[in-house]
Amino acid sequence: MRVLSPLTRVDVTPEGTARVPLTVVNTTGVIDSFSARVVGLPEDAVTCTSDAVGLFPEASADVVLALDLPGSFPAGSHLVTVLVTSASGAPVAQHDLEVVVPEAAGLALRAAPSRVRARREATFDVEV
Numbered sequence: 394m395r396v397l398s399p400l401t402r403v404d405v406t407p408e409g410t411a412r413v414p415l416t417v418v419n420t421t422g423v424i425d426s427f428s429a430r431v432v433g434l435p436e437d438a439v440t441c442t443s444d445a446v447g448l449f450p451e452a453s454a455d456v457v458l459a460l461d462l463p464g465s466f467p468a469g470s471h472l473v474t475v476l477v478t479s480a481s482g483a484p485v486a487q488h489d490l491e492v493v494v495p496e497a498a499g500l501a502l503r504a505a506p507s508r509v510r511a512r513r514e515a516t517f518d519v520e521v
Contacts, residue, residue, distance in 0.1 A: 394420055394427065396477045396486040404493045407466045413458040413490065417477055419448035426480040429456060433473030434492070438462055445480070460492065468496040 395418040405411035417427050426447045431439045438461050446454045458475065475488040504517045 394418065394425075394477060394479055394483050394486045396429075396475065396488050398475070398488050398490075400490065402491040402493060403460065404495070405460055405462055406495060407462050407468075407497050408464040409462060411460045411462075411492070413460065413475070415456050415458060415475065415477075415488070416453050417446055417448065417456060417486075418453040419450055421479070421481065421483050422450050423481060424449050425483065427454075427477055428480075429458060429475060429477045431458065431460070431473050431475055431490075433471060434460065435463070438466075462492075462494065466494055468494045470494075 397416040397418070398414060400413055403411040403413060415429060417429070419425050419427070424447065426445045428445050429441050430436075440459045440461065442457045442459075443454075446456060448454055471492045471494065473490050473492055475490060477486040477488075502519065504519050
């Protein structure tokens with residue numbers, strides 16, 4: 394079994410979605426069923442266009458993984474691995490992927506009142 398993808402890096406914002414196209418090739422001599430999952434991301438953050446793909450020997454199929462990151466996902470570069478497993482127990486195929494999440498503003502600050510006239514001191518209420 395073999396897995397191919399044109400992507401080795403995806404940029405996705407928190408609460409955003411990235412699509413990762415994959416081509417799965419059955420290199421075994423029997424008809425087999427394959428499924429894909431991602432190691433390194435929450436399980437509920439990854440969906441696949443097909444739960445299982447049935448393939449004849451030497452046949453290939455295209456699937457797309459959707460990475461839906463929650464708003465609380467940490468910023469930075471995350472190395473994840475796409476694993477493609479077969480129902481017959483053939484060796485696992487893998488594809489390494491870098492998921493880059495940019496920093497996002499998550500804090501708002503507001504002072505009330507916005508302007509105060511005073512000699513040397515002023516009091517503000519700050520809402521975070």
